[in-house]
Amino acid sequence: MRLSTRVAALCVGLLASHHVAATELPQRWVSAGGALSEWVSALGGESKLVGVDTTSQHPEALKALPSIGYQRQLSAEGILSLRPQILVGTEEMGPPPILSQIRNAGVQVELFSAQPDLPALQSNLQHLGKLLGAEDRASKLFQSYQQQLDQQKVRVTKAQLSLPSPGVLVLIGHAGGKPLIAGKDTSADWLLQRAGGHNLATHTGYKPFSVESLISLDPQVLVFADRALSGEEARAALFKENPILSSTRAAKDGRVIQLDPTLLVGGLGPRLPDELKKLSDGFFPGTADQ
Amino acid sequence: MLRTQNLQIRRGRKTVLTDITLELKPGEVLGVLGPNGAGKSTLLGALCGELKADHGNIWLDEQELSHWTGALRAQRLAVLPQVSTLDFAFRVEEVVGMGRLPYQSGRVRDDEIVAAALNASDAGHLHGRSYLALSGGERQRIHLARVLAQLWPGEAGQTLLLDEPTSMLDPLHQHTTLQAVREFADRGAAVMVILHDLNLAARYCDRLLLLEGGRPVALDTPDQVLRPDRLQAVFGLEVLVQQHPERGHPLIIAR
């Protein structure tokens, strides 16, 4: 057989298999996990989503979809009533017997890692890409993500040459009240470290602090996330409920940065690099374009 | 027959009852009198097995009381306490019907007995009412009907212990109650009743036990026990004792 025919046959074969694969791809998706839903949308699968969990708040359009509840307390029948072909979620999805009931009903159940590191993200994206028939897009997306994170790293390293890492505290509150402080082994800690900050809190997990401790730590930068409010409202509420914060260096210098709380759950999401940039801008003022 | 010998009860260091030797004879109503704190309720408590005796035993027939159990004991010994608390809206006949618990006499017979016991307590007209809707005196009569039903119709070998069954009753019902008790004894049961009213005791009891400070002061017929000097010594009350014009039993009048 001549080379061109072989190539032609190969192409036809590839196209045919691709077409066959496409018709086997799941069309009705249910997603349990904020970051996953965002990646599905980023890979062009937003139109395939028929139901999402309560942590899936981005993009805005997802809020209009039927809600399957909290990702750890799913209802088998509820999900099945949406007639999905695939259920995607992190290992936090549950309760476990529900997942087997859904599998038994013939729905594909795919679990993804919620680990906040790049290898996990890469395998997640590859997997999602396969399921959506968008493998190319997935690897491109990962590459640009990696690039952005590398750039971020470079920028931070450079900035740290001329400026010291600021002491930072991350507060998670609800309408300003009763804020929890993010310590080690939290995604907030992961974020602020990648942004070049130095977490003044040494405990593990999210814990409340006494007001005295907050003042004695005297952070240079305050990062806060509010579960109930956003924007100026959240900022105002934070200082209204915790007036003592106004006496910190951070408040006096106006170095109070707001963080989107949905970034803190479910592993690495697509909006992360932008948020990191914003944090670094705040940690190392004047280094924005480096 | 319920009896005890040299019964003694202590509470901590204090001796609350001592030197009691007593036999509750079939067909007899024994009244227990005495000022407050004399040990009357303690005696009743010991005789029905609720209080443990520090000295002396209680016998029911040929066995120690503590060896009698469950339904067998309940068929021979019934106790009416001074106060009964029941916070649930049972019907009157259901409360009285609880007295039939130790028996397997069947629904029909139980209903008959309940009705008869209610009539004996002059509470027949309360049939069908809710217990919680009754007055204190009416409730007391219902509980009397219950213990009567427990031993109905009353015969030799059965003992009934009553702790102030007339405390909340009006004069008419004080008499009808004690009359019912009297009739029970007339059928052969042994009855011990704690009373405050000396005249009621004089009228309805065959023998009287007078207690003071935990000790028996007298155990005899009403004529012998109810004497002015004795009553003054025990109760601190000056009294005249006369004879009832129609019935002949002692009549105690405060001076």
Place this chain on the structure above:
Amino acid sequence: MTVLVKPRALFIGLSVLCLLAIWLSLALGPVSLPLLDTLRVALRMIGLPIAPDGLEQAELILGQIRLPRTLLGLAVGGVLALSGVAMQGLFRNPLADPGLVGVSSGAALGAAIAIVGGSAFGGLPEAFGPYLLSLCAFLGGLGVTALVYRLGRRNGQTNVATMLLAGIALTALAGSAVGLFTYLADDATLRTLAFWNLGSLNGASYSRLWPLLLISAGVALWLPRRAKALNALLLGESEAGHLGIDVERLKRELVFCTALGVGAAVAAAGMIGFVGLVVPHLVRLLAGPDHRVLLPASVLAGASLLLFADLVARLALAPAELPIGIVTAFIGAPFFLYLLLRGRA
């Protein structure tokens, strides 16, 4: 004079209600199944030879999801109501509830230890997770109740008033321990704990169901036999003793049945409050306090209430689910208030 519902009418009414609840629990749900399919699957399940074509989904939904859930609801509702009756008899007070002897708080403590402790050890093992949680809750409930009972005993006699105080104290202690675990928990564990505390019939499966079914059946068959004795106990412990009842033994049985039953229910379905307090009360308002009627009627009423509550829990926010403890409170409390205001108390 309060007009009561006659026992026969009450039992017929409650049985019909319960059957209706069972049917609705099987027939309704977020997935809408055609009525005919439901009927055909139901008939298949009881052994009739009906062709299975096109019934796969219905069989899965009914057989694997709704039927175990219905059974769980029946068992939990029945045993919680029954335990409520037992405790109201033990404490001779219509406001008593199984939680007074500490079984609920003990179960909550056991669950908290399993959830938080498990995550501290790197997460509960996948296969054992639910079993371990149930087991810890069950043991916690039994443990605290045993302690309360022990504290109430002196000289071979159980003092109910002391038990009550011990129950209150241990409940407070267990509560603060749970609070400590809550503090130590990370975000995700916290959510799991919170949801467990609200109760749910979600995820019912036959393998986890049978211990509860056995225990509930046992308790439901045993307690009604002590109905007359329970009636007499309401007169007072000494009065009941004089009527020939072994009061110490009866009290022991009541505490034991409650600990077993409520412990198993909480282990299987989390904390579902309110049923043990309200159902006996409602039945008493309708049919009087005689335990010969109250005990079996409470089983039927409790089971029905829980199944109806579960229907609301499943459908109100479908495809998500409401925790059932919220629904039982929402249904029970207003109805109870209404009855009280009407003056039937």
